[in-house]
Amino acid sequence: MILIASTIKDVARYTGLSIATISKFINGGSVKEVNRQRIEEAIRALDFKVNEMARGLKTNKTATIGVLIPSLENIFVTSIVSKVESLLLDYGYSTIVCDYRTDRELENQKFDFLMSKSVDGIILVPHAIDANKIKEALDRDIPVILIDRAMKGVECDVVLVDNLNAAYNAVEHLFMKGHRRVGIICGPQDIYTAQERLKGYIRVHEDYQLEIDQDLIRYGDYEIQSGMTLMNYFLEMKNPPTAVFVTNYEMTLGAVMALNSSNVSVPDQLSLIGFDNIQLANVIKPRLSIVVQPMQQIGEYAANLLLRRMKGDKGGFPAMLRLKTEIVEGESVKVINSYV
Amino acid sequence: MILIASTIKDVARYTGLSIATISKFINGGSVKEVNRQRIEEAIRALDFKVNEMARGLKTNKTATIGVLIPSLENIFVTSIVSKVESLLLDYGYSTIVCDYRTDRELENQKFDFLMSKSVDGIILVPHAIDANKIKEALDRDIPVILIDRAMKGVECDVVLVDNLNAAYNAVEHLFMKGHRRVGIICGPQDIYTAQERLKGYIRVHEDYQLEIDQDLIRYGDYEIQSGMTLMNYFLEMKNPPTAVFVTNYEMTLGAVMALNSSNVSVPDQLSLIGFDNIQLANVIKPRLSIVVQPMQQIGEYAANLLLRRMKGDKGGFPAMLRLKTEIVEGESVKVINSYV
DNA sequence: CCTCTGTCACAAAACGTTTAACTTACCAAT
DNA sequence: ATTGGTAAGTTAAACGTTTTGTGACAGAGG
Numbered sequence: 116m117i118l119i120a121s122t123i124k125d126v127a128r129y130t131g132l133s134i135a136t137i138s139k140f141i142n143g144g145s146v147k148e149v150n151r152q153r154i155e156e157a158i159r160a161l162d163f164k165v166n167e168m169a170r171g172l173k174t175n176k177t178a179t180i181g182v183l184i185p186s187l188e189n190i191f192v193t194s195i196v197s198k199v200e201s202l203l204l205d206y207g208y209s210t211i212v213c214d215y216r217t218d219r220e221l222e223n224q225k226f227d228f229l230m231s232k233s234v235d236g237i238i239l240v241p242h243a244i245d246a247n248k249i250k251e252a253l254d255r256d257i258p259v260i261l262i263d264r265a266m267k268g269v270e271c272d273v274v275l276v277d278n279l280n281a282a283y284n285a286v287e288h289l290f291m292k293g294h295r296r297v298g299i300i301c302g303p304q305d306i307y308t309a310q311e312r313l314k315g316y317i318r319v320h321e322d323y324q325l326e327i328d329q330d331l332i333r334y335g336d337y338e339i340q341s342g343m344t345l346m347n348y349f350l351e352m353k354n355p356p357t358a359v360f361v362t363n364y365e366m367t368l369g370a371v372m373a374l375n376s377s378n379v380s381v382p383d384q385l386s387l388i389g390f391d392n393i394q395l396a397n398v399i400k401p402r403l404s405i406v407v408q409p410m411q412q413i414g415e416y417a418a419n420l421l422l423r424r425m426k427g428d429k430g431g432f433p434a435m436l437r438l439k440t441e442i443v444e445g446e447s448v449k450v451i452n453s454y455v
Numbered sequence: 456m457i458l459i460a461s462t463i464k465d466v467a468r469y470t471g472l473s474i475a476t477i478s479k480f481i482n483g484g485s486v487k488e489v490n491r492q493r494i495e496e497a498i499r500a501l502d503f504k505v506n507e508m509a510r511g512l513k514t515n516k517t518a519t520i521g522v523l524i525p526s527l528e529n530i531f532v533t534s535i536v537s538k539v540e541s542l543l544l545d546y547g548y549s550t551i552v553c554d555y556r557t558d559r560e561l562e563n564q565k566f567d568f569l570m571s572k573s574v575d576g577i578i579l580v581p582h583a584i585d586a587n588k589i590k591e592a593l594d595r596d597i598p599v600i601l602i603d604r605a606m607k608g609v610e611c612d613v614v615l616v617d618n619l620n621a622a623y624n625a626v627e628h629l630f631m632k633g634h635r636r637v638g639i640i641c642g643p644q645d646i647y648t649a650q651e652r653l654k655g656y657i658r659v660h661e662d663y664q665l666e667i668d669q670d671l672i673r674y675g676d677y678e679i680q681s682g683m684t685l686m687n688y689f690l691e692m693k694n695p696p697t698a699v700f701v702t703n704y705e706m707t708l709g710a711v712m713a714l715n716s717s718n719v720s721v722p723d724q725l726s727l728i729g730f731d732n733i734q735l736a737n738v739i740k741p742r743l744s745i746v747v748q749p750m751q752q753i754g755e756y757a758a759n760l761l762l763r764r765m766k767g768d769k770g771g772f773p774a775m776l777r778l779k780t781e782i783v784e785g786e787s788v789k790v791i792n793s794y795v
Numbered sequence: 796c797c798t799c800t801g802t803c804a805c806a807a808a809a810c811g812t813t814t815a816a817c818t819t820a821c822c823a824a825t
Numbered sequence: 826a827t828t829g830g831t832a833a834g835t836t837a838a839a840c841g842t843t844t845t846g847t848g849a850c851a852g853a854g855g
Contacts, residue, residue: 124842
């Protein structure tokens with residue numbers, strides 16, 4: 116047996132009222148008490164549900180928002196998505212999630228796809244998307260919220276963490292324990308977050324009036340393999356750093372793998388500060404000190420900002436919400452010399 | 456400036472053809488070569504995109520499928536979702552992802568939500584959902600594919616791994632290396648996968664004619680904390696096992712954390728086989744031997760089956776696709792006695 | 796008793812497609 | 826020359842809502 120959904124017409128017939136009245140009721144308009152009851156009964160009896168397609172056709176709203184992310188297998192990102200999804204659901208929005216597997220082509224393509232689905236808003240963790248696409252969405256009155264990375268070439272709301280000071284604090288933390296030669300494994304030079312983190316590294320050196328050994332700055336690609344390679348590079352230096360700061364999760368994994376297959380002991384011979392995944396940090400021996408980002412909060416801010424924009428509130432556009440990271444101390448940093 | 460999207464009418468006007476012809480063309484019907492060119496030009500010039508809402512209203516299809524999962528922060532699940540999403544996108548479907556945070560209430564609620572969005576199909580990693588809900592979806596001709604767990608009380612397609620033999624093989628692997636006292640950290644007794652894994656543990660003991668010490672069977676809740684607690688239980692036994700098999704990822708994390716804070720060395724004093732996350736396995740020292748599930752494949756099978764069902768092909772319903780796991784050897788299992 | 800005001804209900808048009816039924820044009824076969 | 830068939834195009838209805846403009850009615854104020 117195949118069920119067939121009932122429509123507003125059926126409800127109208129059942130109650131003897133007109134379609135318009137039913138529609139009014141559904142959308143919170145006021146109807147006579149006696150009618151209210153009959154409508155409610157009819158809806159229950161007929162198991163009526165609004166047809167969102169028909170509604171969407173009229174209102175030009177889909178009650179759907181699009182989320183476009185680099186990867187669904189990145190816990191940093193999915194935590195945020197999870198929060199966003201649940202918050203928006205409370206307001207009746209459903210969330211279409213697309214990942215673009217860090218592929219430039221796919222990123223543009225899936226953005227178009229979301230637009231073609233006429234979502235009411237977009238949350239995007241951008242990588243290499245064409246700024247014009249975002250402009251176009253904005254012109255079509257589809258709000259876009261960027262997460263984690265600001266973009267040049269377009270005015271757009273963005274929620275991110277203070278990456279500069281995240282790095283600043285992590286390296287300062289090492290300074291406080293007496294380290295002076297600190298290596299950094301950076302992300303790609305063309306990625307905003309990576310640039311910011313490197314800036315923090317440089318600025319803290321300036322503030323402490325320490326000269327920077329350029330050999331201690333290494334650029335990776337945010338993937339496991341490069342974390343491994345670059346950590347090995349540090350291990351084989353004639354004059355190696357006493358501590359290394361790794362600037363994202365995947366490269367932290369790689370760095371730990373490199374250390375495991377060497378016979379260098381952490382933190383005795385080398386101290387380490389990683390990034391992003393607290394679960395990982397706790398399961399490694401010795402427990403890893405890491406920089407954690409407030410993922411819940413990022414999701415929350417992004418979702419709320421998007422809701423405001425979708426309501427038409429353009430206040431403070433373009434907004435930049437900049438959240439703070441935190442250092443969770445493990446046992447991977449040696450105290451050479453305590454200054455506190 | 457706010458752009459306003461052009462419609463099929465505009466294209467008709469631009470080309471001088473009728474709406475119906477344009478529609479036919481869009482949907483792959485054949486038109487005269489000269490008209491084809493004009494239509495294509497018009498579409499380009501007007502930047503025409505089909506309005507999916509209007510189309511959906513007519514066809515009663517949304518080109519949208521729903522995915523309902525226990526958590527977006529579970530890499531096992533998100534890997535599958537990622538695969539599903541990309542496969543279905545190739546066929547023009549978009550994917551609405553909902554997680555229910557292992558909450559029974561939320562699970563039922565979000566299932567309803569997906570139904571109210573009139574998705575064309577649903578992929579569900581079920582936990583405690585009401586079987587009637589699934590029946591109702593099926594009655595409405597919305598195909599549902601279960602992942603990872605079969606369900607009683609309703610006939611439904613399901614894609615899962617052979618959990619029984621996964622456990623069988625893992626424990627047999629330990630037997631082959633000479634272990635005879637093997638502890639198991641199981642999942643909740645009311646969860647299908649957990650039951651299956653325990654059955655495998657029991658069956659392999661039967662096949663090897665080894666008696667089972669009930670103290671070596673411990674039930675957790677698939678969360679980190681219980682992995683920790685139960686591993687500590689094993690460590691404190693008077694007559695501890697020589698090896699432990701942990702049956703999911705989170706509890707594996709917990710078990711490793713427990714081992715790290717004890718002074719028991721792996722694999723010398725205790726051998727360990729974990730579950731599910733190969734990245735984790737490689738980053739732990741010593742590298743962990745684990746059971747890995749073919750997540751890509753699961754996603755692939757589920758997506759393809761769903762596509763078939765959505766096309767109306769009911770062949771072999773209800774299908775049960777049962778995939779095989781694999782053991783990835785690390786260095787966490789000691790050879791007491793090699794039989795090979 | 797008349798008019799004004801406010802509340803509620805209604806009819807009908809519109810949103811942008813698809814599709815069934817129909818027309819036309821052309822060509823081949825009788 | 827007539828018939829039949831096929832391919833391409835057209836017209837108009839339908840999908841299930843929202844919304845605009847009206848009208849009906851009741852009670853208040855004069």
